[in-house]
Amino acid sequence: MTDHDASRGRDGGPNAPATDGLRPLVRELVSIPSHEDATAAGDAIESWLHAETDAAVERDEQGNVFARTGDPDAPTLALVGHHDVVPPAASQTAVGDDGEERYVLEERDGRLYGRGTADMKGAVAAAMCALRDADPDGAKLCFASFVGEEVGGVGARAAIEDGFAPEYAVVGEGSTNYSGAGVTDVVVAHKGRRASTLVATGESTHASIPEEGVNAVYRACDAVDVVRELAFPQTTVMGEPVRGSLAVTEIDGGTAWNVVPDECEVTIDERTVPGERAPLERAESIAGVEWRVDQDLPPMACSDDAFADAALAAARESQSGTPEHVVKPHATDAGWLADAGTACVICGAAESGEAHTDSESVSWAVLDRCYRIYRRVAEDAKAFA
Structure with a gap:
């Protein structure tokens, strides 16, 4: 004292x-x-x-x-x-x-x-x-x-x-x-908070002949559909329920109205819970899509x-x-x-x-x-x- x-x-x-x-x-x-x-x-x-x-x-x-x-x-x-x-x-x-x-x-x-x-x-x-x-x-x-x-x-x-x-x-x-x-x-x-990005790549071409390219926005949208179906992470701590969340918050792709985009990025905000994470790696099952973790606050x-x-x-x-x-x-x-x-x-x-x-x-x-x-x-x- x-x-x-x-x-x-x-x-x-x-x-x-x-x-x-x-x-x-x-x-x-x-x-x-x-x-x-x-x-x-x-x-x-x-x-x-x-x-x-x-x-x-x-x-x-x-x-x-x-x-x-x-x-x-x-x-x-x-x-x-x-x-x-x-x-x-x-x-x-x-x-x-x-x-x-x-x-x-x-x-x-x-x-x-x-x-x-x-x-x-x-x-x-x-x-x-x-x-x-x-x-x-x-x-x-x-x-x-x-x-x-x-x-x-x-x-x-x-x-x-x-x-x-x-x-x-x-x-x-x-x-x-x-x-x-x-x-x-x-x-x-x-x-916690895990911020991550889905990066979809494709092949650019003129929008008048889209069949000759691979549209990265379409691939990104397919990956978003995967994310949409994932369950929110949840657990219990000392009898208290803890429920996380998962949300697509940004999408960015394309350079001009008449060009099929060859890259598109999707931002995901995930609120994590102790011991549980959403299996976001499943989005990589879409061809041309990679998942990148940008921040992970536990x-x-x-x-x-x-x-x-x-x-x-x-x-x-x-x-x-x-x-x-x-x-x-x-x-x-x-x-x-x-x-x-x-x-x-x-x-x-x-x-x-x-x-x-x-x-x-x-x-x-x-x-x-x-x-x-x-x-x-x-x-x-x-x-x-």
Whole structure:
């Protein structure tokens, strides 16, 4: 327990007051632009951790920030987030008196508005405060904030390749208002995303003599018919159904109205589920068609029931609502961690549909709740570690 924690004690009630220092920290982090370069945001995180905690703080070559505290021989529980954001809308930026661009912050009705509030600097700040205040029991506590989550998990993947391998992780992506309004749930699974392309080739000729060529668009359409007949991937995680999807989203072929095309490309968006993929390779049964995978963001399934249950217990103790184990529809860095062997859950302040919007915001009350959840999980780690 640090000196900062001496007067606090355990933050027990579901309606406890604002966490000391959380709001100014959120405002500081959110105001720093980090859509093109997350360095300044990483600097602010690193500086705060050095000043406010006794943890061992590190920064890797990618710009990921880590802080570790507690028994070095115990299993590691990581509180994970990311400090890069998607590009802001014009209304979300302004130039300060110093000539530097800043993100615009607006506070009203118990919420903070601005790029990165929900996705996910608010939860990053809550995790930082939890690291500062928690007295972990049964686990070494680690904080990790990655770069490049919004561009395919660049930071998380690099960290894993460099040996980042916590036994457990609470990833602070959004899980609020999933089972019901005003409730912060615990995500035990999420879908992945596999983006792929069907490339159909043929033989060009003049459109007045189509029989002397091979129409690549026709081949592509035949391949699309194969895709149309494939079943969506689906599975069950801890009793929760997870159903993926499959959709052709783009088709591009031809160069002129009077030329039979010799190439056509078809884009496919597949939402994958743990352990199941659609057999898209079947499209290659059509002559002249090749299937190419362009991006594959892995799905996530929590691999440890006791950890998932302990996280849910912490969530229930930290709010007046009744949270549940739920499934998240899109990919996060938890997929990369789970794929590497970490037992993951997701719990965070962002509400469904809030991230990446021009009016992005986060509730102060829910950020306080997330702080309590993260701290409780750390201090009750003997329940699962």
